[in-house]
Amino acid sequence: MAEKSFTVLDLLDFDLKGHNSLNLRCLCGRSGLGREITLPDLNRPGLALSGFFESFGYQRVQVFGRGETAYLEKLIQGGILDNVHHLFSYHIPCCVFTHNLVPPKVFTGLADAAGCPVLQTDLESTDFSGRLLRLFSDIFAPRKSIHGVLVEVYGIGIIILGDSGVGKSETALELVHRGHRLVADDIVNIRCVNGNVLLGQGANKMISHHMEVRGLGIINIQQLYGVGAIREQKEVQMVVKLEEWDAQKVYDRLGTSQKTEELLGVKIPALEIPVKPGRNIPIILETAAMNERLKTMGYHSARDFNQNVLRWIESGEAQTASHGGYDSY
Structure with a gap:
């Protein structure tokens, strides 16, 4: 309703x-x-x-x-x-x-x-x-408001979530600077169309393309970077959760299992990205977007790598390489 x-x-x-x-x-x-x-x-x-x-x-x-x-x-x-x-x-x-x-x-x-x-x-x-x-x-589409930032990276709509101060807006600003587009900052309105498509846009068209950067204040992305740096709405195709690095937590290092996030009854791919000094989060999101595009085209990098390793082990080449290593001493 x-x-x-x-x-x-x-x-x-x-x-x-x-x-x-x-x-x-x-x-x-x-x-x-x-x-x-x-x-x-x-x-x-x-x-x-x-x-x-x-x-x-x-x-x-x-x-x-x-x-x-x-x-x-x-x-x-x-x-x-x-x-x-x-x-x-x-x-x-x-x-x-x-x-x-x-x-x-x-x-x-x-x-x-x-x-x-x-x-x-x-x-x-x-x-x-x-x-x-x-x-x-x-x-009549079901709707929901989420605190986060929605950007378009290589054609993939990514909503960036995380605690206040974790760097969502700064990450989005760097992505815009690298040629990608901002859809909404701070409050993102999401509606489910046709039962399986999530469309996101700013809560207020007058301020949706403004961004708050701590230490800098409110900036107008359209005025700074031009009309090509913004979009009115975009399909949400991936959820990225930024969180402070936790040394006690085990993060996914292979990517063979696909995590999902359910929004308005629709499951979409989700990633947890730990943040700490030295990690270039915008580049990671660019890679994630390109990797997601490959998945939609039928190519899954992590699973393909896993299958190649299994075939290598089954072929006996792994044992030969291991013995060869010992013989070289």
């Missing part, structure tokens, strides 16, 4: 551009523009117009294409209005007529009386449905 109410008026006011535009306009029923849309789906009301109201998805946006509109006109011409009256007895969010179709006056009169908005678009039904569902997927 959406974090805040989403109304028909919000749907009309959405400023979508290009191939995302819905091209909607209100024909009647303006008193109901405050009706909430609670389900991210749509319904074609052909069965309801024929009198079958079992499992009628009245909570959804009702889309009238050419078939539904032609059948509606036939009902009205025949004076069969019971099903139309019954349709508006439900609390429908709104009705949308595609193809620039004009609903019959009887229909708009009933819609006005019921306070149900009737909208019109010049898009075809299939095109409009696809655009509307994409918008709903974004509006």
Whole structure:
């Protein structure tokens, strides 16, 4: 469900551009523009117009294409209005007529009386449905705010986590200086789209590309490094946790086992990077990003190395090399 109410008026006011535009306009029923849309789906009301109201998805946006509109006109011409009256007895969010179709006056009169908005678009039904569902997927997506820094490194979206003062912002600043891009610093809003894609962006577009560096203060990355150094949003494809070096802790030195972090029900690769003087964390993150790209292409460096070692041992070359070593003394 959406974090805040989403109304028909919000749907009309959405400023979508290009191939995302819905091209909607209100024909009647303006008193109901405050009706909430609670389900991210749509319904074609052909069965309801024929009198079958079992499992009628009245909570959804009702889309009238050419078939539904032609059948509606036939009902009205025949004076069969019971099903139309019954349709508006439900609390429908709104009705949308595609193809620039004009609903019959009887229909708009009933819609006005019921306070149900009737909208019109010049898009075809299939095109409009696809655009509307994409918008709903974004509006109703589960969301979460995380304290961290989101950067894009070699096309991989990496969210850097860690305790305050561990060096998250400084690491991101060095990555930007090396030609990578900042998405958000401090607070990252993450939403899950289509059930398996995590998109991250700044909590506030006005300040998301500013960065706080201790001893330096607030800096504007866009002004310092140019518009090419920032992104509005990016898919989160890796989690990196920075932590102070702990001599008692055993860190992964082979990388044969893949750790994951679960965010909003989606598991993504995760790394724990110990921080101490002398370690170049930005270079490590660049290497991690390139290594992750190799994994997506089907090549796993650590597993390939492990398999090569096993084949070397099984071939007997390891024993020969060992004996050769002793013979050389």
